[in-house]
Amino acid sequence: xxxxPIDRNDxxxxxxxxxxxxxxxxxxxWPAFFTEDCSYVVTTKENLERGWPIALLSCxxxxxxxxxxxxxxxxxFYVPRVQRRLVGGARLVGAGDDGAHARASFAVFETLVGExxxxxxxxxxxxxVRYEGDAxxxxxxxxxxxxxxxxxxxxxxx
Amino acid sequence: MTHKLNVPNLSAAxxxxxxxxxxPYFLYDDPAVYALEQERIFRGRSWNYVALAAEVPAAGDxxxxxxxDTPVIVARDKDGDxxxxxxxxxxxxxxxxxxxxxxxxAFTCPYHQWTFDLKGRLRGxxxxxxxxxxxxxxxxxxxxxxxxxxxxxxxxxxxxxxSFADDVPGFAEYLGPSNLAYFDRVFDGRGLRVLGKQRQRxxxxxxxxxxxxxxxxxxxxxxxxxxxxxxxxxxxxYAMKLDATGGNAVQFIQKVDRGxxxxxxxxxxxxADVRLADPRxxxxxxxxxxxxxxxxxxxxxxxxxxxTLNSLATRHAVPHGPGEFELHWTFFGYEDDPPEMVERRLRxxxxxxxxxxxxxxxxxxxxxxxxxxxKGPAGRAVVELGGAGTADAEGMVNExxxxxFYKHYRQIMGI
Numbered sequence: 276x277x278x279x280p281i282d283r284n285d286x287x288x289x290x291x292x293x294x295x296x297x298x299x300x301x302x303x304x305w306p307a308f309f310t311e312d313c314s315y316v317v318t319t320k321e322n323l324e325r326g327w328p329i330a331l332l333s334c335x336x337x338x339x340x341x342x343x344x345x346x347x348x349x350x351x352f353y354v355p356r357v358q359r360r361l362v363g364g365a366r367l368v369g370a371g372d373d374g375a376h377a378r379a380s381f382a383v384f385e386t387l388v389g390e391x392x393x394x395x396x397x398x399x400x401x402x403x404v405r406y407e408g409d410a411x412x413x414x415x416x417x418x419x420x421x422x423x424x425x426x427x428x429x430x431x432x433x
Numbered sequence: 434m435t436h437k438l439n440v441p442n443l444s445a446a447x448x449x450x451x452x453x454x455x456x457p458y459f460l461y462d463d464p465a466v467y468a469l470e471q472e473r474i475f476r477g478r479s480w481n482y483v484a485l486a487a488e489v490p491a492a493g494d495x496x497x498x499x500x501x502d503t504p505v506i507v508a509r510d511k512d513g514d515x516x517x518x519x520x521x522x523x524x525x526x527x528x529x530x531x532x533x534x535x536x537x538x539a540f541t542c543p544y545h546q547w548t549f550d551l552k553g554r555l556r557g558x559x560x561x562x563x564x565x566x567x568x569x570x571x572x573x574x575x576x577x578x579x580x581x582x583x584x585x586x587x588x589x590x591x592x593x594x595x596s597f598a599d600d601v602p603g604f605a606e607y608l609g610p611s612n613l614a615y616f617d618r619v620f621d622g623r624g625l626r627v628l629g630k631q632r633q634r635x636x637x638x639x640x641x642x643x644x645x646x647x648x649x650x651x652x653x654x655x656x657x658x659x660x661x662x663x664x665x666x667x668x669x670x671y672a673m674k675l676d677a678t679g680g681n682a683v684q685f686i687q688k689v690d691r692g693x694x695x696x697x698x699x700x701x702x703x704x705a706d707v708r709l710a711d712p713r714x715x716x717x718x719x720x721x722x723x724x725x726x727x728x729x730x731x732x733x734x735x736x737x738x739x740x741t742l743n744s745l746a747t748r749h750a751v752p753h754g755p756g757e758f759e760l761h762w763t764f765f766g767y768e769d770d771p772p773e774m775v776e777r778r779l780r781x782x783x784x785x786x787x788x789x790x791x792x793x794x795x796x797x798x799x800x801x802x803x804x805x806x807x808k809g810p811a812g813r814a815v816v817e818l819g820g821a822g823t824a825d826a827e828g829m830v831n832e833x834x835x836x837x838f839y840k841h842y843r844q845i846m847g848i
Contacts, residue, residue, distance in 0.1 A: 317788065321533055322629040328779055329629025329764045332788040335780070338711030343790070345707070350657035352794040354801065423533065424759065425633040428796035429788035 294360035306340035374405030475501025480594035482736035510551035517595035518581035553581035590620025609676030624768035631786035637803035639758035647834035679837030680733030717742035744781035
């Protein structure tokens with residue numbers, strides 16, 4: 276594992292590019308922002324605080340990310356919508372054997388056909404990032420929703 | 434105490450003359466129907482799921498839940514009994530408990546600090562005798578008459594049910610023999626371990642999700658994921674058992690692996706050659722003695738018990754007005770699960786809940802059904818697959834369980 280220090284521009288770009296791929300519906304680009312042995316989790320503040328391990332969405336490998344993308348593109352039914360992810364407050368908070376620890380806040384807006392734009396979700400992410408070659412990637416990404424209640428459904432990653 | 438309602442149109446005459454093969458769409462958005470459901474179904478002679486006992490293991494542990502749309506507190510008292518109270522101070526109506534869960538020695542109202550013990554008894558009224566001889570409660574004020582409203586409680590296999598009625602039948606009688614056997618199959622007396630919650634608010638009437646579970650027809654048509662990865666097939670062994678009322682129903686599958694048939698070709702995948710990149714998400718091991726790979730049960734009025742792959746969950750459909758409901762999923766395992774079984778349960782949960790590779794389809798489609806059914810001229814659903822009856826049945830192309838639900842619904846609602 277490299278001990279190369281994290282360039283903050285790379286960190287900002289990672290968050291921005293990952294959000295843009297999902298917002299633009301280019302889901303097939305999304306797994307490449309993660310390491311092969313990544314973990315990707317979407318859970319709630321309630322589960323986290325109770326120490327409950329269940330997650331809304333829990334991928335233990337890049338393969339599971341690919342399967343999620345396949346489902347979003349080929350098998351899941353959902354009504355058409357536009358999502359917009361705003362990521363802010365990205366910061367490095369430390370480092371461990373697994374990589375550099377980063378935190379950010381996010382908000383996801385959602386626009387359904389014939390409806391106003393609504394706030395779909397807000398929360399924070401607890402992330403571990405490291406370089407693979409020149410590319411900074413998520414080794415772990417845990418998105419923690421502030422609300423326990425998901426509006427309707429969550430077919431797409433955060 | 435009953436609420437007097439003025440709903441002159443709600444009589445048996447309002448139901449389509451075809452009977453149970455039709456379900457009128459006004460059931461999904463009429464405020465009078467909704468109010469009557471709260472009174473006659475949820476505050477009537479029903480056992481309402483509120484929690485797993487493992488959510489409140491120690492004295493003073495509490496959790497918020499609902500009976501119908503009535504907020505309740507589920508609490509463990511010092512004798513080890515589970516109590517269920519309406520989450521409302523009997524003084525001026527403020528909600529006592531605003532957290533999903535916690536531990537408390539007593540419940541204190543934030544408004545005027547009235548305090549109730551873990552059995553709901555009123556233990557403290559500040560300034561009860563007034564100040565300097567002025568004001569205060571009358572001398573005949575009896576705290577014993579102003580406790581929290583307590584519901585009847587029954588616990589079976591670690592699952593807590595509550596009732597506003599004090600003459601509701603015992604839980605075994607309520608479920609009937611065939612459904613009780615399936616309930617006891619999952620809740621077999623082993624200690625339960627709560628794995629966590631998933632909660633979603635869906636823009637649809639609560640009955641849509643009960644119908645959805647009682648509708649095996651959709652499973653291989655809507656849920657492309659199941660078909661694509663050959664987890665479900667329209668021709669698989671499938672059976673449904675209803676209790677005598679129709680209010681409780683269980684359905685179960687045996688995983689089969691046969692070559693393509695006419696039925697599978699009609700529901701076949703356009704992606705027959707695809708494989709999961711990481712198949713662990715659906716790799717299950719048999720864990721019940723009967724060898725059945727899955728059983729889904731609906732318990733009157735609003736509980737779904739899910740056993741699919743190695744995923745176990747209760748799904749509690751909480752009405753939230755005529756056009757909305759919340760689905761609260763509690764995923765669990767057993768205290769004696771080895772670590773690899775816990776991992777499987779967590780992995781398989783990817784198929785379920787609001788982000789489920791399968792269940793997200795349902796959340797979306799229920800909203801679509803609500804929008805279609807409740808806008809426009811009066812209409813009704815056609816529920817004729819498998820005939821007009823409500824008997825036990827086999828095969829997936831059958832709506833007997835939906836008809837069974839409305840047989841009981843009409844009985845209880847008087848329509």
